[in-house]
Amino acid sequence: MTIAARYSELVKKLMLGSSSARITEKQFNAISKWTALANKKDGINLSLEMGRVLYPEALFEQNKEVLKKTGESITDEEFSRFITFAEGTNDFDISKELCNIKCPVLSLGAADDKVLPNAAEELETLFSGNPNFESYLYNGCGHAAFDTAPDYKERLLHFMNKE
Numbered sequence: 001m002t003i004a005a006r007y008s009e010l011v012k013k014l015m016l017g018s019s020s021a022r023i024t025e026k027q028f029n030a031i032s033k034w035t036a037l038a039n040k041k042d043g044i045n046l047s048l049e050m051g052r053v054l055y056p057e058a059l060f061e062q063n064k065e066v067l068k069k070t071g072e073s074i075t076d077e078e079f080s081r082f083i084t085f086a087e088g089t090n091d092f093d094i095s096k097e098l099c100n101i102k103c104p105v106l107s108l109g110a111a112d113d114k115v116l117p118n119a120a121e122e123l124e125t126l127f128s129g130n131p132n133f134e135s136y137l138y139n140g141c142g143h144a145a146f147d148t149a150p151d152y153k154e155r156l157l158h159f160m161n162k163e
Helices: 002-006 025-039 043-054 057-062 064-072 076-088 095-100 119-126 152-161
Strands: 014-017 105-110 133-138
Touching: 002 095, 014 152, 025 043, 025 076, 043 057, 043 064, 057 064, 095 119, 105 119, 105 152, 119 133, 133 152
Parallel strands: 014 105, 105 133
Antiparallel strands: none
């Protein structure tokens, strides 16, 4: 979004998945919990907490053991990168610059997103002046709709192939 807003000539199409134009204090709360676990190098609980928030409950319950194993394998370098990325989201706000985006935009989000609650709906409002804006809101897929929605990739491909 930032590149498309500030250097619109570089972007022909923009696809946003489970995205937000700004990180609110409420949204940052989930991220800061993850950062605290990463700072403690508690990979198992970090992986479990992220899974609990990213995925629908049934999928999370089904994959708890996989998430635990994933958490056991996180390296110090990965913890460090994660902390840098997560802390970098604090105070992110590109919302006032979205009017500069003129290219076609597709936003795919989830009504039950626990990481970025209401972000997809906010994008619809912020892009209301862009006639090339399309959005789709999933139900029951969680923040990780990119992993859980059965037609997610098809929607992206359809958007990319449109003239």
